[in-house]
Structures are given as C-alpha cells and as structure tokens.
Amino acid sequence: xxxxxxxxxxxxxQRPFSPHxxxxxxxxxxxGLDYRAVPTRFTDVPKxxxxxxxxxxxxxxxxxxxxxxxxxxxYLEDAYPERPTLFGGDGGKAMARFIxxxxxxxxxxxxxxxxxxxxxxxxxEENGVYFRxxxxxxxxxxxxxxxxxxxxxxxxxxxxxxxxxxxxxxxPFIGGERPLFADYIVFGALQWVRVTSTYEFLQSGDPILPWxxxxxxxxxxxxxxxxxxx
Amino acid sequence: xxxxxxxxxxxxxQRPFSPHxxxxxxxxxxxGLDYRAVPTRFTDVPKxxxxxxxxxxxxxxxxxxxxxxxxxxxYLEDAYPERPTLFGGDGGKAMARFIxxxxxxxxxxxxxxxxxxxxxxxxxEENGVYFRxxxxxxxxxxxxxxxxxxxxxxxxxxxxxxxxxxxxxxxPFIGGERPLFADYIVFGALQWVRVTSTYEFLQSGDPILPWxxxxxxxxxxxxxxxxxxx
Numbered sequence: 001x002x003x004x005x006x007x008x009x010x011x012x013x014q015r016p017f018s019p020h021x022x023x024x025x026x027x028x029x030x031x032g033l034d035y036r037a038v039p040t041r042f043t044d045v046p047k048x049x050x051x052x053x054x055x056x057x058x059x060x061x062x063x064x065x066x067x068x069x070x071x072x073x074x075y076l077e078d079a080y081p082e083r084p085t086l087f088g089g090d091g092g093k094a095m096a097r098f099i100x101x102x103x104x105x106x107x108x109x110x111x112x113x114x115x116x117x118x119x120x121x122x123x124x125e126e127n128g129v130y131f132r133x134x135x136x137x138x139x140x141x142x143x144x145x146x147x148x149x150x151x152x153x154x155x156x157x158x159x160x161x162x163x164x165x166x167x168x169x170x171x172p173f174i175g176g177e178r179p180l181f182a183d184y185i186v187f188g189a190l191q192w193v194r195v196t197s198t199y200e201f202l203q204s205g206d207p208i209l210p211w212x213x214x215x216x217x218x219x220x221x222x223x224x225x226x227x228x229x230x
Numbered sequence: 231x232x233x234x235x236x237x238x239x240x241x242x243x244q245r246p247f248s249p250h251x252x253x254x255x256x257x258x259x260x261x262g263l264d265y266r267a268v269p270t271r272f273t274d275v276p277k278x279x280x281x282x283x284x285x286x287x288x289x290x291x292x293x294x295x296x297x298x299x300x301x302x303x304x305y306l307e308d309a310y311p312e313r314p315t316l317f318g319g320d321g322g323k324a325m326a327r328f329i330x331x332x333x334x335x336x337x338x339x340x341x342x343x344x345x346x347x348x349x350x351x352x353x354x355e356e357n358g359v360y361f362r363x364x365x366x367x368x369x370x371x372x373x374x375x376x377x378x379x380x381x382x383x384x385x386x387x388x389x390x391x392x393x394x395x396x397x398x399x400x401x402p403f404i405g406g407e408r409p410l411f412a413d414y415i416v417f418g419a420l421q422w423v424r425v426t427s428t429y430e431f432l433q434s435g436d437p438i439l440p441w442x443x444x445x446x447x448x449x450x451x452x453x454x455x456x457x458x459x460x
Contacts, residue, residue, distance in 0.1 A: 091405060092322045167328045
C-alpha cells in the first residue's frame with residue numbers, strides 16, 4: 001500500500017523545501033517504499049491527519065500515522081526490517097541522534113536564516129503572513145533583519161562544518177561506504193537551502209560538495225528531481 | 231593472554247593522561263579483557279614495539295600490535311565479537327568516526343590548551359623539554375602564551391558542547407541506553423583535563439557532568455581510579 005508523506009510546499013507544489021520532510025522522503029526512498037507526497041502548505045499543517053502534529057513530516061502507512069522525521073525513520077526501520085537498513089544497527093540508531101542534534105543546533109540556525117527571505121517570497125499571501133509572524137516571533141527581529149545578517153555569519157557557519165569535512169577524509173558517507181539516515185539528516189539541511197535560495201553557503205572546492213552531489217544522485221536522483229533555486 | 235597497553239604517563243606513573251590512551255583503556259575494559267598498562271613517557275614512544283608508531287596508545291595482543299585508539303577499538307571489536315560490542319553494528323562504526331572527528335576538531339584544541347601548563351609541570355626535565363619544544367612548534371607560541379588564553383576561549387568551548395548536551399535530553403549515553411566506544415572518545419577528551427588540571431571547563435549544573443560521572447563509574451570505575459588533579 002502506498003505510504004502518504006505530508007510534504008511542506010510553498011505556492012509551487014513542485015518545490016518541497018522542508019529539511020525534515022526531505023529527511024523522511026530520503027528515508028522512504030532508501031527503503032524502496034512506494035509513497036505519495038501530499039503537498040502541504042504551512043497553513044494546512046494543523047489539518048493534517050486530524051491535527052496529529054504541529055509540524056510535518058507526517059506519514060500515513062495503512063493504519064499507522066507517524067510524525068517527526070527521526071520517529072518516521074525509526075518506524076520504517078522497525079516496520080520494514082527486510083529492506084535496506086537506515087541505521088546499520090542499534091549503535092547507529094543511537095549515534096544518529098547525536099548527528100541529528102549536531103545538525104539541528106550547529107547547521108539549522110544559520111541555514112534557516114540564510115534562506116529566510118527567499119522562503120518567504122515563495123509563499124502565497126496567507127502563508128507569507130503566517131511565516132512572517134511565526135519567524136519574527138522566533139527570532140525577535142524582522143525577516144529582513146535576520147536575512148541581512150547572513151554574510152556576517154557565513155565564515156563561522158563554514159567552520160561549523162569542520163567535523164563533517166574531516167570525516168569525509170575517512171569515508172564517503174556518514175554511514176560509511178554507503179549512506180544511512182544520518183546522511184539524510186545533514187542532506188536535508190543543505191537541500192532546504194538548495195531548493196529555495198541561490199545563496200552560496202559552501203565554497204567551491206569544499207569536499208562537502210561532492211558528498212552532497214552523491215546524496216542528490218541517490219535512489220534514482222530523488223533529491224535532484226527538485227531543481228536548485230534559480 | 232594479557233594484552234599490553236602502552237599508556238602515556240608523566241613523572242608520576244599513576245597518572246596516565248593521554249585522551250587517546252584513555253579511549254583505548256575504556257575499550258579494553260568494556261570488552262572485559264585482561265590488560266596491563268605499560269607506563270610510557272613521551273620520550274619512550276619512539277621505542278615502543280620497535281618504533282611502530284609516532285604516538286600511543288599501542289597495544290600488543292599476542293602476536294598482534296595495533297596503534298591508534300580508533301584502530302584499536304576496531305581491532306578489539308573484530309577479534310572479540312562474543313564480548314560486549316563497542317560499536318553496536320556497522321552503522322555505529324561509521325558514525326563513531328564522525329563523533330571522533332567532532333571531538334578531535336571541536337573539543338581537543340581547547341582542552342589541550344587549557345591543560346597545557348599543568349601537563350608540562352607534570353613532566354620530568356627531559357620530557358618537559360620535549361613537550362615544550364613540540365607544543366611550541368605546533369602552536370607557534372610559548373606554552374605560557376597558549377595557557378594564558380584559556381579563559382578567553384572558555385565560553386566558546388562550552389558552546390561547542392551543545393550537540394552533546396542536547397543529545398543527553400534524549401538518551402543517557404552517545405551509544406543510547408548503554409555506552410559505546412563513541413562515549414569513550416568524548417570521555418577521553420574530558421578525562422585528559424580531569425587528571426592533569428583543576429581547571430573548571432564545565433559549569434556546575436551542566437548536564438554533561440552527570441554523563442561524565444556515569445562514564446567514570448563504568449567497568450569497576452577504571453576512569454575514577456585515577457584521581458582528579460588536586
């Protein structure tokens with residue numbers, strides 16, 4: 001049975017952009033499962049599956065509804081053990097949490113603010129109002145003020161990627177020789193900016209770029225199928 | 231057969247202090263293997279097992295000699311599969327490398343400089359000369375100048391621990407419900423300073439402290455058996 005993935009989109013339904021939805025989509029593709037993305041705008045989220053979650057992704061797999069990208073990956077690993085593993089064992093499950101917290105605390109604050117104005121401009125009027133109000137409350141500043149700071153924080157952001165860059169001297173994926181959910185965690189964060197913004201947050205020659213390209217190629221190029229913002 | 235662990239010590243052979251040797255020692259203890267620490271000073275390292283490595287730890291297990299803490303953990307996992315796992319599967323092996331790179335690039339530079347003068351003072355004359363020359367070349371500054379900067383960098387260091395602190399809201403160890411080698415990687419870095427310096431690099435109330443105390447208690451308290459510097 002086809003799994004439903006409630007996937008955050010702006011006005012253009014062909015440009016899903018949520019980092020967390022990308023994590024879930026890559027996890028579904030990794031498991032080789034049939035899924036159908038249900039385009040979901042910010043203002044649709046409270047209606048998803050009867051309001052089960054304040055955020056997407058949410059998936060419905062038959063009778064099961066699961067919210068939160070990490071919980072979705074754990075659910076898929078458990079429900080489809082015969083398909084390619086997302087974690088490579090219990091140690092991988094535990095350490096993926098560390099990597100998720102690293103990505104969320106070290107990468108997301110900058111990436112979200114770097115793409116903030118572009119994400120805003122991709123929304124229709126109603127969703128734009130929601131986005132502005134919720135983000136300005138979160139940041140305590142106007143969208144414009146947050147967006148204007150990105151160049152100031154760019155060098156510090158690139159430094160925060162040192163652990164990933166250094167790891168890539170040892171192995172091609174966070175998961176080792178092959179990608180695991182931990183790769184999709186970081187991929188989702190970078191894809192968020194790739195599909196919404198033309199901002200060059202990575203310098204040409206950064207060894208993270210070939211890793212990102214490898215991730216875009218995975219599973220029939222599911223990541224690349226959404227073109228970069230132009 | 232008893233495994234030999236060449237373990238870096240200062241003048242006081244009862245105060246092994248190398249973060250990397252601590253990782254290896256915790257890995258041996260985790261596997262429940264008989265081992266004997268061979269006290270090794272900086273100037274002894276080139277003589278260890280015929281000069282097999284520029285650094286310690288080095289272990290000898292029967293005919294096998296293995297250098298480098300990560301390689302030692304991989305060797306022990308492979309050689310003693312029936313004993314408690316250090317990685318929890320292939321995913322854990324791969325992700326432990328990310329955590330090792332995080333610890334090495336984000337934590338070691340500060341921790342090493344914070345304890346630098348105390349580590350110097352623990353050496354005898356010959357080893358003190360070696361330590362000063364090698365470290366001053368590495369830093370491009372006098373030991374005293376590096377040590378004097380620690381207060382300036384303390385707040386930034388505590389911020390670098392955010393991913394670990396955040397992860398501890400989800401699970402008690404990096405390895406999940408139980409410790410794995412990834413825990414010992416970070417433990418080794420903190421133990422390095424605990425046994426050489428009285429510097430309070432963690433603030434009281436930091437949730438990392440109870441995790442560190444849990445690590446000190448592991449495997450019969452092997453970490454705690456070396457008292458904190460006083």
